[in-house]
Amino acid sequence: QVQLVQSGAEVKKPGASVKVSCKASGYTFTSYYMDWVRQAPGQGLEWMGMITPSGGSTSYAQKFQGRVTMTKDTSTSTVYMELRSLRSEDTAVYYCARVDGGRYHYWGQGTLVTVSS
Amino acid sequence: EIVMTQSPATLSVSPGERATLSCRASQNVHSNLAWYQQKPGQAPRLLIYSASTRATGIPARFSGSGSGTEFTLTISSLQSEDFAVYYCQHCNNWPWTFGQGTKVEIK
Numbered sequence: 001q002v003q004l005v006q007s008g009a010e011v012k013k014p015g016a017s018v019k020v021s022c023k024a025s026g027y028t029f030t031s032y033y034m035d036w037v038r039q040a041p042g043q044g045l046e047w048m049g050m051i052t053p054s055g056g057s058t059s060y061a062q063k064f065q066g067r068v069t070m071t072k073d074t075s076t077s078t079v080y081m082e083l084r085s086l087r088s089e090d091t092a093v094y095y096c097a098r099v100d101g102g103r104y105h106y107w108g109q110g111t112l113v114t115v116s117s
Numbered sequence: 118e119i120v121m122t123q124s125p126a127t128l129s130v131s132p133g134e135r136a137t138l139s140c141r142a143s144q145n146v147h148s149n150l151a152w153y154q155q156k157p158g159q160a161p162r163l164l165i166y167s168a169s170t171r172a173t174g175i176p177a178r179f180s181g182s183g184s185g186t187e188f189t190l191t192i193s194s195l196q197s198e199d200f201a202v203y204y205c206q207h208c209n210n211w212p213w214t215f216g217q218g219t220k221v222e223i224k
Contacts, residue, residue, distance in 0.1 A: 035213075045153075045161065045204055045215040061212050062118075095160055102208035103151040105172065107160035 002026040004096050004108035011114045012086050019082040020111045022096030029077040030054040033099035036070065036081045038092040039110075046092075050099065051079055086115045119144050119207055123216035129224040136192040138219045140205035145185050149209040152181055152190045155218075156201045164203075165190065195221070 007021040022034065036048040049060035051070040058070050069082045079096060094111045097104035120143040130136045140150070148168040153161035163172040165181035168188060178193040192199055200223055205216040 044217045045206070047212050047214060050211070059211055102149055103163055103166040103172075104153075104161070104206075105163050110160055 002098070002106045004098065004106055006094075006096060006108040006111045009112040009114070011116065014087055014115055014117055016086050016115075017082060017084040018086060018113050019080055020094050020096075020113070022079045022081075022108050024053075024077045024079070024098070027098075029074060034070075034072075034079045035097050035099055035104065037095045037097055037104075039095070040089070040092040043092075048081070048094075053079065083113075086113075088115050091115045118212050119146060119209065119214055121205055121207060121214050121216035123203075123205055123219045125219060126217070127220045127222060129222050130195050131224045132197060133194050134224075136195055136199075136221055138190040138192075138203055138221070140183075140188040140190070140216050142186045142188075142207055142209075144209075146207040146209035148184045149207055150181075150183070150188050151206045151208065152179075153204045153206065154199075154201045155204065161204060192221070 003025045005023045010018050012018050030053045033050050033052050035050045038046050048064055051058045053072045060068055067084050072079045091114050096108040098106040122141045124139045150168045152165040154164050155161045164175050164179050169181045180191045182189050200221055202218045202220045204218050
């Protein structure tokens with residue numbers, strides 16, 4: 001069965017970077033785009049960007065341009081999302097989600113990133 | 118980017134009653150719309166895609182309708198497990214954006 005397993009919670013200081021991983025299994029890794037979506041405490045869902053696991057092409061939300069990098073490791077079926085220059089407003093749960101023709105049928109369990117001095 | 122607006126923000130409904138949630142897109146998204154349910158501490162769960170197609174395993178009491186800029190999610194008879202937050206999301210073009218959510222609470 002399809003599974004997306006994310007790395008564990010992180011606590012970071014303002015100005016630091018965080019790198020969250022999402023390991024895919026149960027399907028052909030290179031056949032589906034992967035998106036990253038975040039959710040601040042008590043808030044809604046925010047699309048951050050996407051990566052094509054086959055070629056590694058990326059597209060980022062304008063809000064995160066210059067601060068986010070999404071990468072992939074085909075050998076381990078893992079995608080990564082790195083966010084730099086963290087600020088308190090980046091405290092959120094970060095999800096990876098597989099793109100299934102215009103919808104997200106499969107989601108990771110979420111990774112809480114807390115930014116605090 | 119396309120702005121998705123959901124209404125109402127909160128809907129108070131008694132178990133067994135019908136719930137109607139609305140979602141409006143700032144531009145024509147055709148039928149490229151999905152609905153998700155989210156419960157506290159959980160990832161969102163896909164309910165509806167292509168505006169009206171139920172995802173695998175979703176009960177028939179959930180139905181979606183609409184196209185263009187106006188969409189509706191209807192829960193025909195609310196069960197206890199349906200009290201949650203519901204989000205719409207367009208996938209017409211990048212960036213995909215979500216509505217701010219409608220919380221369905223017990224009346």
